[in-house]
Structures are given as C-alpha cells and as structure tokens.
Amino acid sequence: MGRCPACNQWNTFVEEVVVKTPAARHPSAGPAKPVLLHDIDSAGEYRIVTPDAELNRVLGGGLVPGSLVLIGGEPGIGKSTLLLQLALHFKDVQVLYVSGEESGQQIKMRADRLKNNSIATGHIHVFTETQTQGILKAARELNPGLLIIDSIQTLYSDLLDSAAGSIAQVRQSTAELMRFAKETATPVFIIGHITKDGTLAGPKVLEHMVDTVLQFEGDQHLAYRILRTTKNRFGSTSELGIYEMRSSGLREVSNPSEILISQKDGPVSGTTIAATLEGNRPLLIEVQSLVSPASYGTPQRSTTGFDHKRLNMLLAVLEKRCGYRMGMHDVFVNLAGGIKVEDPALDLSLCVSLVSSLEELPVSEKICFAAEVGLGGELRAVNRMEQRIAEAEKLGFETLYVSRFSLKNIDHKKITIRLKAFGKLTEVFADLFGSL
Ligand code: TYD
Numbered sequence: 001m002g003r004c005p006a007c008n009q010w011n012t013f014v015e016e017v018v019v020k021t022p023a024a025r026h027p028s029a030g031p032a033k034p035v036l037l038h039d040i041d042s043a044g045e046y047r048i049v050t051p052d053a054e055l056n057r058v059l060g061g062g063l064v065p066g067s068l069v070l071i072g073g074e075p076g077i078g079k080s081t082l083l084l085q086l087a088l089h090f091k092d093v094q095v096l097y098v099s100g101e102e103s104g105q106q107i108k109m110r111a112d113r114l115k116n117n118s119i120a121t122g123h124i125h126v127f128t129e130t131q132t133q134g135i136l137k138a139a140r141e142l143n144p145g146l147l148i149i150d151s152i153q154t155l156y157s158d159l160l161d162s163a164a165g166s167i168a169q170v171r172q173s174t175a176e177l178m179r180f181a182k183e184t185a186t187p188v189f190i191i192g193h194i195t196k197d198g199t200l201a202g203p204k205v206l207e208h209m210v211d212t213v214l215q216f217e218g219d220q221h222l223a224y225r226i227l228r229t230t231k232n233r234f235g236s237t238s239e240l241g242i243y244e245m246r247s248s249g250l251r252e253v254s255n256p257s258e259i260l261i262s263q264k265d266g267p268v269s270g271t272t273i274a275a276t277l278e279g280n281r282p283l284l285i286e287v288q289s290l291v292s293p294a295s296y297g298t299p300q301r302s303t304t305g306f307d308h309k310r311l312n313m314l315l316a317v318l319e320k321r322c323g324y325r326m327g328m329h330d331v332f333v334n335l336a337g338g339i340k341v342e343d344p345a346l347d348l349s350l351c352v353s354l355v356s357s358l359e360e361l362p363v364s365e366k367i368c369f370a371a372e373v374g375l376g377g378e379l380r381a382v383n384r385m386e387q388r389i390a391e392a393e394k395l396g397f398e399t400l401y402v403s404r405f406s407l408k409n410i411d412h413k414k415i416t417i418r419l420k421a422f423g424k425l426t427e428v429f430a431d432l433f434g435s436l
Pocket residue numbers: 073074075076077078079080081082110113114245246247248249250
C-alpha cells in the first residue's frame with residue numbers, strides 16, 4: 001500500500017513477516033512416526049483407588065494417573081462439596097485444591113462442616129488463584145497426587161486476552177491442565193458449571209478434550225444426587241453413583257433400592273414397583289400415578305423423572321389396545337426419590353400403576369414389574385433379567401411380572417421369586433385385577 005489511510009503519509013509502510021509458530025501437539029501424542037500397534041507397550045491397568053466407592057464405580061474402578069476428569073453440574077448441586085470431601089478423605093496423597101470461587105475461609109468452614117474429628121487436614125493445600133500459569137507453577141512445585149480445580153469457568157490463561165469464562169479461555173486453560181496431567185501423571189479434577197439449558201460456555205466445549213466426563217445431577221430440593229458417567233476413556237459410560245446430601249456432607253448410598261421405595265401402611269392405588277437397571281446397577285423404583293377426571297377442557301399430563309413423550313405413548317396404548325379412557329383424565333406421574341430413569345423396563349410398572357389409579361385398585365406391595373410395552377400392547381423382553389431378579393429377591397419381593405420373551409436363558413432352579421410371564425398388557429391386567 002502506498003499511502004497510509006490513517007496518517008495520509010506516503011511510503012511509510014514497512015513489511016514485517018509474522019512467523020507462524022507451529023501449533024502445540026496434542027499432549028497425548030507419542031512419537032512423530034507411525035508405529036505398529038503390536039509394538040506399543042500396554043501401560044498396565046493401574047488405578048488409584050479413591051476413598052469414595054461411588055466415585056470409583058463411575059470412574060470404572062478408580063482414578064487413572066494423568067487423567068483429566070470433568071465434573072459438570074448446575075450451580076449448588078454439590079460439586080465443590082463432593083471434591084472437597086474426596087480431598088479430606090484422601091489422606092495418603094498431597095492434594096492441591098484450587099478455588100477461584102471461594103475464599104480460603106469459606107473452604108475452611110466447609111471442610112470443618114464435612115469432617116468428623118478423626119480427619120487431619122495436613123495433606124490439603126488450598127490455593128485461591130485463577131491464573132492458569134500460576135496454578136500450574138504451584139502444582140509443579142508442590143507435585144501433588146491430586147489436583148482439583150474449582151471451577152474451570154473462573155480460570156484465565158495469560159496467553160489469551162479474552163475474559164475468564166469465555167469459550168476460548170476455558171478451552172485454553174483446559175488444554176494447559178491436560179498437558180500438565182499427561183506430563184506429570186497427576187490426576188486432575190475440574191469442575192464445570194452448566195445452566196439449566198446447558199448453554200453456558202464451558203463443559204460442552206470441553207467434553208471432547210477431557211478423558212472422563214461425570215455429570216452430577218439431582219433436584220436441589222431433594223436429598224439424592226446422582227453421579228453419572230457420560231464419557232469415559234477408561235471404562236464404561238453406563239455407571240451410576242448415588243449420594244445423599246446431608247447437613248454434614250454427601251453420604252454414599254450403596255443400597256439405593258431401599259431408599260427409593262417409600263415406607264407406607266398397606267398398598268395404595270396407583271403405586272407400583274419397577275425392577276429397573278441404570279447402567280450396571282439394578283434399582284427398584286417406586287412409580288406413582290394419579291389419574292383423575294379432567295375438570296377443564298384439555299387434560300393435563302405431568303411427569304417427574306419419566307419421559308413425557310413416553311408417557312403419552314403408553315397412555316395411547318392403554319386407550320387403544322386395552323380400552324381404558326385415559327383421554328378424559330388428568331395424569332400425574334412421579335418416580336420416587338427425584339431420580340430420572342430411562343430404562344424401558346419401567347413401562348409395565350407405569351401402565352399397571354396408571355390402571356390401578358384409574359380403577360382405584362391397589363397392587364400388592366410384594367409384586368414388582370420389569371417389561372417394555374410395545375405399540376401393540378405387547379410385552380417385550382428387557383436385558384439382564386438375572387440382575388433384576390436378584391435385586392428383587394434381595395429386597396423380599398414375592399412375584400415379578402415379566403414378558404414371556406424374557407424367560408429364555410433363565411436358570412429357574414436358582415430363582416426363588418415367582419416369575420409371572422405374559423405376552424400382552426391385557427393379560428397382566430386380567431391377572432392382577434380380574435376381568436374389568
Ligand atoms: P456446593 O458444593 O457448594 O455446590 P456447587 O459447588 O455444585 O455449586 O453445595 C451446595 C449445596 O449443598 C448448598 O446449597 C448447601 C448444601 N450442603 C449441604 O446440604 N450439606 C453440606 O454438608 C454442605 C457442605 C453443603
């Protein structure tokens with residue numbers, strides 16, 4: 001350009017070559033040449049077993065050294081509590097707990113609340129810093145056995161100008177933490193907030209960068225919290241950890257079925273028990289429905305913990321295939337404990353509970369159900385029947401209603417529970433309620 005558009009002078013431009021620095025290689029990349037898969041050493045399956053059994057379960061058996069684990073969840077669900085509690089119980093390693101959200105005093109107060117007297121805190125280092133380079137410098141000096149970052153949205157990297165919490169910053173800081181984790185084989189936990197609609201810059205962009213993504217969820221007003229694996233490079237993604245939030249912190253719930261079935265005096269209409277499976281974990285869940293005549297024009301359908309569309313489908317099946325006039329009624333469905341379940345085996349239990357409420361006919365508390373319902377009103381088989389049977393037996397149920405296609409491969413000699421197998425919904429209703 002001959003003339004400068006800013007100062008209107010001629011020939012004042014000087015050429016300057018911008019040298020492009022090669023992009024940093026991905027931290028997990030090995031030698032820069034292809035090698036035979038055959039020649040790569042399998043780094044023996046080494047896991048750090050944490051003091052939290054539920055966490056070990058969702059991680060696939062423990063923490064992998066050098067792994068980067070993201071814990072996502074809505075604000076206030078208990079992410080900081082979960083990780084501080086983990087740090088407190090992790091006595092044999094040095095823990096660096098970095099917080100950009102709370103002051104040292106706040107963390108101290110929370111720690112006092114969480115620990116019972118026997119726990120010493122000499123192994124936890126608290127660092128209230130938000131600059132990524134500063135954090136990594138401290139981490140390299142301290143060389144901790146576990147690094148916790150609360151939260152990724154508060155970090156900023158000096159290498160970028162944008163504000164903390166922006167997508168670019170979050171991504172940059174994560175990349176730097178990733179490099180640290182891989183180079184030093186330190187396991188790193190990062191906390192990430194998501195909003196109700198999951199749109200905030202943050203965890204979504206990170207999911208492909210980190211090794212493991214855990215989702216901490218639950219209803220803030222209810223005590224139960226679920227830790228779910230949504231991505232895991234070192235294990236299965238169908239694992240589930242359950243906690244109860246108490247005034248003294250999170251309690252691991254090792255036997256969830258017992259809490260998901262409420263205590264009551266005698267059977268109530270509209271209440272049934274479903275033998276479901278979340279991940280690899282059998283859960284017996286109480287399904288409650290209330291079907292009552294609609295007083296105004298359009299009937300209402302409302303659900304907690306169950307898919308709304310699936311409910312509509314099941315209502316249509318009950319109407320069309322079984323002749324129940326659900327279209328004239330308001331329908332409310334509730335799964336106990338505020339837990340969200342996607343297992344199709346819940347279908348039969350829900351259908352029975354709907355009809356039980358509609359007809360005011362209670363179902364015995366000694367019965368539970370496990371079958372998927374198809375559009376034709378037929379009962380379909382569900383997977384891992386043995387596990388469901390074992391859980392139902394453990395909790396003292398006497399009868400389990402299943403699809404007749406579920407009976408294949410079942411060793412009847414080992415089973416003490418009574419299995420009732422049917423092909424159609426109508427047959428189940430006839431068996432339970434007699435001919436209506
Ligand atoms: P917190 O861990 O701060 O949530 P997050 O880091 O996900 O934003 O926990 C928030 C809630 O947990 C808070 O509302 C109070 C409750 N809580 C308890 O019920 N018991 C406890 O012992 C602690 C520490 C917190």
